[in-house]
Amino acid sequence: MTGTTQPPALRSVSGQRLAALVADRTSDSGLARDADVVSRVLPFKVSSYVVDHLIDWDRAADDPMYRLVIPHRDMLDPADYALVAAALDSGDAQALRISADKVRDRLNPHPGDQLTRNVPSDDELDAWGLQHKYAETVLVFPRQGQTCHSYCGYCFRWAQFVDRGDLKLAVPGPQVMTEYLRRHRQVTDVLLTGGDPLVMRTDLLAQYVEPLLTDELDHVRTIRIGTKALSFWPYRVLPGPDGDALLRLLERAVSAGRHVALMLHFSHPRELSTEPVRQALRRLAGTGAVLRAQAPLVRHVNDEPDTWATMWREQVRHGIVPYYMFVERDTGARRYFGVPLARAADVYREAVRQVSGLARTSRGPVMSASPGKVCVDGVAALPSGPAFALRYLQARDADLVGRPFFARFDPLAEWWDELRPYGPADVPFFGRTG
Ligand SMILES: *Cc1c(COP(=O)(O)O)cnc(C)c1O
Ligand code: SF4
Numbered sequence: 003m004t005g006t007t008q009p010p011a012l013r014s015v016s017g018q019r020l021a022a023l024v025a026d027r028t029s030d031s032g033l034a035r036d037a038d039v040v041s042r043v044l045p046f047k048v049s050s051y052v053v054d055h056l057i058d059w060d061r062a063a064d065d066p067m068y069r070l071v072i073p074h075r076d077m078l079d080p081a082d083y084a085l086v087a088a089a090l091d092s093g094d095a096q097a098l099r100i101s102a103d104k105v106r107d108r109l110n111p112h113p114g115d116q117l118t119r120n121v122p123s124d125d126e127l128d129a130w131g132l133q134h135k136y137a138e139t140v141l142v143f144p145r146q147g148q149t150c151h152s153y154c155g156y157c158f159r160w161a162q163f164v165d166r167g168d169l170k171l172a173v174p175g176p177q178v179m180t181e182y183l184r185r186h187r188q189v190t191d192v193l194l195t196g197g198d199p200l201v202m203r204t205d206l207l208a209q210y211v212e213p214l215l216t217d218e219l220d221h222v223r224t225i226r227i228g229t230k231a232l233s234f235w236p237y238r239v240l241p242g243p244d245g246d247a248l249l250r251l252l253e254r255a256v257s258a259g260r261h262v263a264l265m266l267h268f269s270h271p272r273e274l275s276t277e278p279v280r281q282a283l284r285r286l287a288g289t290g291a292v293l294r295a296q297a298p299l300v301r302h303v304n305d306e307p308d309t310w311a312t313m314w315r316e317q318v319r320h321g322i323v324p325y326y327m328f329v330e331r332d333t334g335a336r337r338y339f340g341v342p343l344a345r346a347a348d349v350y351r352e353a354v355r356q357v358s359g360l361a362r363t364s365r366g367p368v369m370s371a372s373p374g375k376v377c378v379d380g381v382a383a384l385p386s387g388p389a390f391a392l393r394y395l396q397a398r399d400a401d402l403v404g405r406p407f408f409a410r411f412d413p414l415a416e417w418w419d420e421l422r423p424y425g426p427a428d429v430p431f432f433g434r435t436g
Contacts, residue, residue, distance in 0.1 A: 009237030009245060013050040014151065020046055024072060027059040033072075039087045040073035042098060043105045044335060045163035048072070049151045049235050055276050056233070066270050066309075069302040071152050077335035078105065111161035113333040122182065131173030132182055136374075136396050139191040142179045145172040146206055148197040151235035154269070156300050156339040158331040162197070180213045183222060193226040193265070200231040200238050204247035211251055215258035225260050230267040232279050239282035249289050256290035266322060269297045270304050271313040274320060287321045296326035299346050299367055300339035307352035314353070314361035327366030329378070332417040340416045343367070343390065347378045365395060371418035373398055373433070381411060389424045390415075392431070399433075407431040 015023050020041050025034035037046075048071050056067040063074060075083055082105045089101040122134045133141040148162055148171075157163070162171060173179060183189055192214055199207055207227075214222045231238045239245050255262045264286055268274060274283075287293060295317050299305060304313070314324045329346055330339045341349075346367035354362050369376045374397030382391045388411035394402045408424035409432075415421055423429045 009240045009242045010050075012151065012235060012237075014047050015050075015053070016047040017041070020048075020073070023048075023053070024062075027053070027057075028062045030062070033063055033074075036075035037073045039083060039090060040075060040077050042086050042090060043082075043102045043109075044073055044077060044155070045153050045157075045160055046071075046073055047150070047153045047163075051235055051237070051278070052152050052233075055278070056272060066303045067272060070154055070156075070269055073155065074338065077155065077338040079108075079337065082108065106161070106164065109336075110333045113158055113331045131171060131178060134182075134186070134189075135398065137188055137400065139193060140179075140182065140186070140189050141193045141195050142210065143172045143196060144176075144194065144199055144202060144206075144210055145174050146202045147194070147199040148172050149201055150196065150198040151201060151231060151238075154230070155335050156298060156303075156330055158333050159197070160334045176210045176213055179210065180219065183214075183219050187221045190221060191224040191226065192222050193228060195228040198229050198231055198234075199227055200229045200248075204244050204251055207248070208251050211255055215255055215260060220259075223261055224263060225255055226263045226265050228265040228267070232266050232282050233268060233273040236276070236278040236282040239285055240278060245285070249285060252286070252289035252291045262289070262291040264291050264293050265325070266293060266295045267297055268295050268313060268317065268322075269300070270309060271316050274313070274316045280320060283320045283322070293320075293322040294325040295322045296324075296328065296364075298328040298330045298339075299341055299349060300330050301341050302339065305341050305345070305349060307349050307356070310349060310353035310364075311356040311361075314357050314364060318358070318361045324361055324364035326368055327364050329367045329369045329417070331370065332419065336416075342413060343369075343378050343415050343417075343421075344381060344411070344413050347380050347390075350378075351380065368395060369418045373418075374402065376418060379406070382408065384408065384424070386425075387411065390421065392421075394431070402431060405431075 021034040021038035024037045025031055052067065052071060058065040058067065062068045085101050086105060089098040122132055131143050153163060194210055211225060213219060214225055239248060252262055273279065283293065304310060310327065317324050327350055329343065330336060330341060350367050365377060367378050375395040377393045377395050379391040379393055382389050389408040390411055392407050392409055393404065397403050407428045409421035409428065410424050412420060423432050
């Protein structure tokens with residue numbers, strides 16, 4: 003891609019055309035059938051860029067990029083797979099919908115009480131579509147940004163992408179956000195998220211960003227934009243009317259004295275390897291925005307220390323600051339992507355020791371759980387047995403932040419709700435469930 007080429011038009015495959023795509027690229031009708039069945043339950047979409055530039059089809063189904071986006075039969079419990087497969091084969095659309103909904107309800111569609119606990123309850127304001135969990139940061143979910151150029155199989159917001167009205171969380175427009183911020187002057191950070199806000203055209207995105215640059219909202223110091231567009235559709239940032247307008251918008255925000263951070267989601271070093279993504283990164287960095295990267299640690303995609311070490315080194319080389327390594331949440335295809343916390347801590351430690359200090363800025367593994375963001379610092383040998391050494395990086399109760407505490411070691415535990423206090427002194431840290 004040269005500096006003058008217009009970006010291609012977005013093409014993506016979803017729904018019914020998935021089985022044909024997988025059959026065509028892999029010549030494996032079993033993989034195609036599995037993808038077809040599982041995609042009736044979990045959302046699926048893949049862009050032509052991911053199909054043509056990221057997935058190594060010759061290595062399917064073991065290729066990490068294949069594993070990231072293409073539905074696999076092991077994502078569902080065998081009995082659930084059989085239920086949906088039978089409904090699909092019956093040709094009865096209603097039976098299929100009922101079976102799919104039943105299986106979805108078993109996949110914990112709303113982890114961490116997202117819908118009940120974090121939506122601000124301001125009587126005069128319909129704040130549905132905002133999340134305000136930690137005092138300084140408000141999350142904004144613009145309605146038009148509640149999709150992505152492709153979907154990650156491990157997405158914890160998968161339920162939003164399934165066509166069920168009761169599962170949606172989004173603000174209809176920027177007014178809800180601006181009105182809320184006018185009334186909450188302790189908020190310094192606004193995080194535009196989704197889905198992926200960069201699926202929105204720049205003029206629409208600007209409707210959310212511009213109000214944050216006004217003097218009236220000058221308590222907002224930081225504007226973060228969470229995106230995986232650089233992995234799934236880097237053309238979004240490349241030369242062309244919309245990409246150029248995006249760079250100008252980011253430059254305006256920087257000139258207005260705001261810290262602008264692009265919170266980039268990279269799951270595997272291959273996503274940093276193509277010419278389009280490298281050009282996109284150079285263009286973004288040129289605006290004065292800060293580039294940061296985060297991703298969950300997931301089985302089949304990035305559960306080896308070398309994968310993270312390589313990814314962090316490549317990020318630093320391309321001007322990106324490694325930020326968080328997350329633990330896969332307790333939702334969706336968790337049985338497929340989940341990694342025990344003990345293993346996650348090992349992967350982090352074995353990766354971080356290989357890289358320079360500039361690449362050691364990633365914190366983790368972190369569970370974004372109901373009471374807060376809990377970092378698993380490692381396994382400690384304590385007098386009465388091994389323990390997980392834990393620490394809140396963020397907490398609903400800010401007083402808990404930064405204090406070391408312990409949970410009983412459990413080699414199989416994958417999530418916060420499986421952990422128990424190690425001793426009486428640790429009980430206050432577990433005060434709330436979730
Ligand atoms: C992670 C998170 C934030 C931001 O936390 P930082 O540590 O500032 O990156 C804000 N709100 C919610 C709900 C979060 O999960
Ligand atoms: S980019 Fe983020 S929101 Fe979109 S599918 Fe992946 S994890 Fe989910």
